[in-house]
Amino acid sequence: MKNLSRLFFVAVLIASFSTTNAQDKNNPWAIGFGANAVDFFPVGEDAPQGEYFDEYFNVTDHWNILPSLSTVSVSRYLSDGFTFTATGAINRIDKFGSNSDPITGKESTNKVDDLTYYSLDGRVSYSFMNIINSKTFDPYLGVGGGYSWLDEIGAGTLNGTLGFKYWLTENFGFDVQSTYKHSFEDYLPKHFQHSVGVTFKFGGTDTDGDGVYDQDDACPEEAGLEIFNGCPDSDNDGIQDSKDDCPYTAGLAEFNGCPDTDGDGVVDKDDKCPEVAGLKSLAGCPDADADGVADADDKCPNVAGPVANNGCPWPDTDGDGILDKDDKCPNEVGTVANNGCPEVKPTEEVMETLNSYSRSILFNSGRATFQKQTDQVLQSMVAIFKEYPRANFSLEGHTDSDGSKSMNQALSDRRANAVRDYLIANGIAADRLTATGFGESNPIANNRTRAGKKENRRVEVKLKN
Incomplete structure (x- = not known):
């Protein structure tokens, strides 16, 4: 013993x-x-x-x-x-x-x-x-x-x-x-x-008494949940507080724990209209007329209008399709080309410019088709015609004296119409244009010289009343 x-x-x-x-x-x-x-x-x-x-x-x-x-x-x-x-x-x-x-x-x-x-x-x-x-x-x-x-x-x-x-x-x-x-x-x-x-x-220590020992507890002095290594989830939304942008209000994982009451994809803390579904671009507020102005700030919430006019459409007093803000003549019907003011006829100077272009049109020999370098000239003419959308013009075709009169008459007519067709194809209204051929009957230079014949082969533009 x-x-x-x-x-x-x-x-x-x-x-x-x-x-x-x-x-x-x-x-x-x-x-x-x-x-x-x-x-x-x-x-x-x-x-x-x-x-x-x-x-x-x-x-x-x-x-x-x-x-x-x-x-x-x-x-x-x-x-x-x-x-x-x-x-x-x-x-x-x-x-x-x-x-x-x-x-x-x-x-x-x-x-x-x-x-x-x-x-x-x-x-x-x-x-x-x-x-x-x-x-x-x-x-x-x-x-x-x-x-x-x-x-x-x-x-x-x-x-x-x-x-x-x-x-x-x-x-x-x-x-x-x-x-x-x-x-x-x-x-x-x-x-x-x-x-x-x-x-x-x-021997295990659990300071905060949450059932997770301090050695494994990421938040040893704050009671939490085992699934979050001992860290708390105060609002019980399944997202621990340290990762929750709204730790005391239950929310959604996709919004880092913050709520979205109206379900519009904008979290309540950032939503200026948290109980009414709206647009992210408008901080969660609605836009009934889809004009980019939130209804609360839109003076015309059911009619689309620009932000610059507080959501209301701009007026067009004279009804010419040009808004008053852009119309230099808001009480007088005008054209877009003239900034809302009534159209004026081209001046003599403008007509001279127009004819300088038309006379330089080059056709393929004996035909009514354009040479390639003529396209720029024709486009310059289109631009001038568009500046005067209410003016009407006649296109006149002329030839030199080579060949028979009947052949020259027909050729001048086709060439005048070729110019008219080009202008129409590029946006000039057909009812504003006429085309006529005059053959060799109206020369402006001597047909006995090469230079004179070149000048006689032309298309002229005239203003119609």
Whole structure:
């Protein structure tokens, strides 16, 4: 009993001060209590011991069990699934293998004096709990060493352990293990030591009491939710406060936690009309006439109008299609070309310019088709005709005296009409233009010279009353 007292004292001392194994990083400490059994038989030795694992579960004939609290352990978490455990155990040994009757061959338990057994051991264990992805079943392997005493004889041992824990709660579970102890001295036999008991994890800190340990809590001093690593979601909209632009008003994920009451895609905090669906371009306010002016600011909310006129259409007092703001003669019907004022007839100077262009029109020889370089001249004429949209003009074709009169008459007529067709095709109203051919009857130069003939081949433009 003297040795038992020593063992309990050492075990309590270890339980108080050891820095050994734990089960996880959040609860770095664990303490266990249980009962143990010592078996000297299945260790690969000659009688009264036996082969390895022979009758390994023969509790009745080989296991030495002290039917009381006989094992105390303290554990400390290391890292990455590794723990370190210190264990103290006591037992009473009265079975040491078995004997065989030389005559009958019958096996019987080899009895020994009531010997005291106690041990102090340390081991490093590796848990497979995360590998098998279990939250309750926690198998482990361990290796270590210690010192065991059998009565007054003691020796160091090399130990290998196989066991498992079954966690009933996060902090409480059962622990079952079997340890093989190989003695370094012949006077202490090899043996197995089995144990079963309960274990308690502790030491985790949860400052804000939200169920998430500080080590894993991104907001350790503010109660929060496990799904947000311990950070809060004050408005319960599924978005943690640190990522929520409106942390105290429930909203939508697409708007970073802010609400959109009218569903117009503009969050309430940025919506000038939060209860009426509107347009993003108008800060969430409606625009009934779609003129780009919010109804609240639109003086004509049901009639489209420009922003510059507060959403109302510009007036056209004289009804000439030119808005008063652009009409230089707002009370007098005019034309676009004359800025809303009545059109005036072209001046003599303008007519001279127009005829200088028309006389320079070049036709292909003997035909009514234009030479390529004439296109720019014709476009210049189109521009002048458009400046005077209410004026009417006659186009007169002329030729030189080469050829017959009838042929020249027909050619001049076709050429005058060719110019008219071009002008019509480029936007000049047909009813403003007439075309007539005069052949060789109205020369303006001597047809006996090359220069004179060139001048006589022409188209003239005249203003009609």
